Amino acid sequence: MNMKASIKGAIQARAANPDWWRGAVIYQVYPRSYQDSTGDGVGDLAGITQRLDHIASLGVDGVWISPFFKSPMKDFGYDVSDYRDVDPMFGSLADFDALVARAHELGLKVLIDLVLSHTSDQHPWFVESRAHRQNPKADWYVWAEAKPDGTPPNNWLSIFGGSAWQWDGGRMQYYLHNFLTSQPDLNFHCPEVQDELLGVAEFWLERGVDGFRLDTINFYVHDKQLRDNPPLDPALRNDHIAPAVNPYNWQDHIYSKNQPENLEFLERLRAVMKPYGAAAVGEVGDAQRGLEILGEYTRGEDRMQMCYAFELLSKNLPTAAYIAETMHKMEEVAAEGWACWAFSNHDVPRHMSRWHLSDAAARAYVVLMMCLRGSACLYQGEELGLPEADVAFEDLQDPYGIQFWPEFKGRDGCRTPMVWDGGVHGGFSHGNAARPWLPVAPEHLPKSVAEQEGDPDSMLEHYRRAVALRKAHEVLARGAQQIEAEGDLLVIRRTLEGREVLALFHLGEGEVVRDIDEGWSALDEARALGAVAPGEGRVTLGPWGFALMGR
Helix, strand or coil: CCCCHHHHHHHHHHHHHHCCCHHHHHEEECCCHCCCCCCCCCCCCCHHCCCCHHHHHHCCCCCECCEEEEEECCCCCCCCCCCEEECCCCCCCCHHHHHHHHHHHCCCEEEEEEECEEEECCCCHHHHHCCCCCCCCCECEEEEECCCCCCCCCCCCCCCCCEEEEEEECCCCCEEEECCCCCEEEEECCCCEEEHHHHHHHHHHHHHCCCCEHHHHHHHHCCCCCCCCCCCCCCHHCCHHHHHHHHHHCCCCCCCHHHHHHHHHHHHHHHHHHHHHCCEEEECCCCHHHHHHHHHHHHCCCCCCEEEEEEHHHCCCCCCCHHHHHHHHHHCCCCCCEEEECCCCCCCCHHHHHCCCHHHHHHHHHHHHHHCCCCCEEEEEECCCCCCCCCHHHHHHCCCCCCCCCCCCCHHHHCCCCCCCCHHHHCCCCCCCCCCCCCCCCHHHHHHHHHHHCCCCCCCHHHHHHHHHHHCHHHHHEEEEEEECCEEEEEEEEECCCEEEEEEECCCCEEEEEEEECCCCCCCCHHHCCCCCCCCCCEHHHHHHEEEECC
């Protein structure tokens, strides 16, 4: 089948099931660390294609691929210098086309990571914009005059530390950067910028992608008046999106992001996506209003389909009470919206280590995720039960970690290479290949895919069964939800068209006994997952025990 026919078939398949994303399970791949096919120590697109059978074996619906565009790699691909081409480090457009074709053969959707809020300072757009104040792209970025004393235009801070403004001696102005100084923010108040970015989205849709993960979706538009952010009450501070040592957490970011005009751009983007049946999941980076913004951005049929906030990516172990409270807040502020839940990703320490989970606790939590209303995202290596890798300072690559070391070690610990076997470099690179860009964690090798494959008691097999649970019961993917906490016991009730599922999770030590109504019986998949069978009118759960029932 040629490429055009393959893409047409994929669009038709999405059109036949336009809500394919609702309740979907998506697997995130960080390309630098998944599979090195060339021996240069860096993962690439051809390597991902080689490993798509593993991803498909998990039973997931799709794969989200972190950025692979041309980039100077100051932020490892999140600083884009060409939106319409593949960085040679990762391969070529032909490699990307082959990946999409193979994924579709396996029944996997492909979502790519679009970074629209900012570019690299080496992008031709910025090179032209900074050249002087009178050129066609002079206002494509956020430029502003210094205050009379030479200081930045306002008090906005960068997530990566320091002022969000960088002085440019050529234009004798400051430019805005919410992240690294080498990542200047695009000016979404400029219509030409929006038009060009919509064209980028269409370029990849024409190549057959099924949708997008939208980086920092609430950062696109800034306050045109450049007003100062007010201070945030210390009692309201948290470290959901920035480490506690970062003073970024001390401001209420009501002007530097979350602007109402953002919705207008999202509606334009959705209009571009609609003819392709594509879907998007947006990253909402806000420590105070994440769920509210999620609700705003996913409400109705004209904005994004899904967003994920950071509530379950938090540092602290999510207790039964916390999960119930989060879901109740969703019902309050985002009842018409749709969340995509994740425990781990490329920006936070792996949840096995972050929450200090035992094997039993980790198994309970992934089943719990499959029972929650919303879609779900799994991060590469999570299915192996990988802990956070301990990366020495001299091996660090992440500028964020280098900036805030040692209080914050950055994101390299969750980005170390995937382990496929117990050999040299864990099967990530060939035995005689260059040293991987980050060291393979020795403690990961005993947990490799090869070590777990075929073992019915392995974490890998447990993940497959957990995903299969959701796929077997549409009520878990799309149904309504009632959820309550009774001490350490989380009670989830899902309903859809007369079908009900009752899931009980004991998120703690000790034992809990709960009475249940008549008519509930264990789901067929429960025993293989290690669920407790209900007794006569009651369920007894030990530490991290769970029960799955239907009627």
